[in-house]
Amino acid sequence: MDRPNWAPEGVDLHQPSIARVYDYFLGGSHNVAADRQLGEFMLTTEPQFPQLVRANREFLVRAVRLLVAQGVRQFVDIGSGIPTFNNTHEVAQNAAPDARVVYVDVDPVAVAHSREILAGNDRVAVIQADVRDPDKILSDPALRALIDLSEPVGVLLLGLLHYIPDSAQPGGIVGRLRDATAPGSFLVLSHSSWSTAIPDMAQMQDKYNTEVGAELTPRSRDEIVALFDGYELVEPGVVEYPDWRPHDDTVAIAPGGILTFYVAVGRKPG
Ligand code: SAM
Secondary structure: OOOOOOOOOOOOOOOOHHHHHHHHHOOOOOOOOOHHHHHHHHHHHHOHHHHHHHHHHHHHHHHHHHHHHHHOOOEEEEEEOOOOOHHHHHHHHHHHHOEEEEEEEEEEHHHHHHHHHOOOOEEEEEEEOOOOHHHHEEEHEEEHHHOOOOOEEEEEEEOOHOOOHHHHHHHHHHHHHHOOOOOEEEEEEEEEEEEOOOOHHHHHHHHHHHHOOOOOOOOHHHHHOOOOOEEEEEEOEEEEEHHHOOOOOOOOOOOOOOOOEEEEEOOOOO
16 A cells, blocks of 8 residues: 555554544545545444534534633644644634644644644644643643643543543543643533444444554443533533534534534633
């Protein structure tokens, strides 16, 4: 297989990656045959994946605009993915040109492509890091150069924490990010949820985990609400995507699908 010029040396293109399968569902161009094959298999179980991931991006747009309207000018987007459209810095800087954004992802393709498209934008930085080590992210010199932790920050964890199993304590990770940020900071979260009692879903989850090397962990609405410990939920709270402040751009999701995206925004009081 010819190595595409966007794939850094060392990236195994025979193994699908979380970021590249997601890029495939979003209609991006940073995916290879292995990603597309796994994506197509997933569509046989949940045909609405493309709508669900577009809905997730649409939520990002509305949540970032809301935070800018609340005066937030700095954002840390963790598990940011391969840039496609409606990236956090575009949304934030369109609304407030002085907004600063730090992107964080473990995936080398996501990081390389982010660096490429962001070259020359001195209000954006990209860090390759794992959300499981929030202190490393928070102390990274690139983050500290742009983000003043004594001022409110919008922390985005979109489509990320379902990759963090309970054993890695996602609540502890969110708690560390909450404690390190100033009062008036926000947490923007989306998290998927499904029943592992559905045989097709359990089979899809096993195949996905084996192929990309993940530990997908769906969570119930109550478990997702608990991730907002120490935050005040912004109206309408933790809801399924179509119910979060619906408006003209809300992506249509057919009811009765087996995968749900819960979304919410929380504000650190004070
Ligand atoms: N946040 C983007 C969005 O909502 O459109 C992308 C979501 S994509 C489903 C999940 C992203 O999280 C991928 O880019 C993947 O590489 C990244 N990721 C997965 N596990 C991670 C970890 N432990 N630390 C940091 N990033 C991670």
